[in-house]
Amino acid sequence: MDKLGCMILYGAAFFGTSLFFLWLFSRSGGLKPATVIVVFAAGILAGPICGMAEVFFETQVLSGPEMQHPGLRAFALYMFGVGPIEEVGKFLAVFLIALQRADFKNSSDGILLAICSALGFAAGENLIYMANFGPVATLPRLILGNLGHASFSAYWGYALGVALHENARLTIVIEGLLLAAVLHGVYDLLLTFSIPGAIGAMLLAGLLMVLLVGFFRREGARHKLPLKKQK
Secondary structure (H helix, E strand, O other), X not given: OOHHHHHHHHHHHHHHHHHHHHHHHHOXXXXXXXXXXXXXXXXXXXXXXXXXXXHHHXXXXXXXXXXXXXXXXXXXXXXXXXXXXXXXXXXXXXXXXXXXXXXXXXXXXXXXXXXXXXXXXXXXXXXXXXXXXXXXXXXXXXXXXXXXXXXXXXXXXXXXHHHHHOOOOOHHHXXXXXXHHHHHHHHHHXXXXXXXXXXXXXXXXXXXXXXXXHHHHHHHHHOOOOOOOOO
16 A cells, blocks of 8 residues: 555544543533534534644744753643643634524433534544545544543533533633643643653543543533433
């Protein structure tokens, strides 16, 4: 198989994995398929926009001599750049598109909308990453990229749902975004510390995924949403 064919095959696998997780989560919620697909697509589009914002942050905001220390630069980049920028990007994909949709009714829908946006973001990000660094370097992102993004974003998704539909204070949305941004930044920062950092990042992603599934199921039960299709 030539290089182009290999890239197409890997690209289909990366994108297909995101679609699989999208199907897996969406079948346990109350959103219409059209909403799921539109928000997923919006998440994909958010990726390049966030990428440009991150390049600006790294090249312009972090251009001073005090930011040339590798450790300090990495901390500032991921904690104040990548984490906040990507979480806000995914949030806007939900906020601008799904806010007025009739099937957005509760916190479970908010979590699922966040997951849809996050999986779209991961799908596009993985394809861009593969084009720049190759399929082999992208393989670890096949699972971690998708589930990591979904786990981070679930917090602001829940916050948006309870703020809009359960009369919670609006500041909870900001708190959810901050928590998601911090977790996202910590995860990316850990990946810079070679093998021990990668192990720590995987453990963090695994823990967050377990919490996400449990949280999603609890909120689904609270709103009496079907957790699985009945035979």
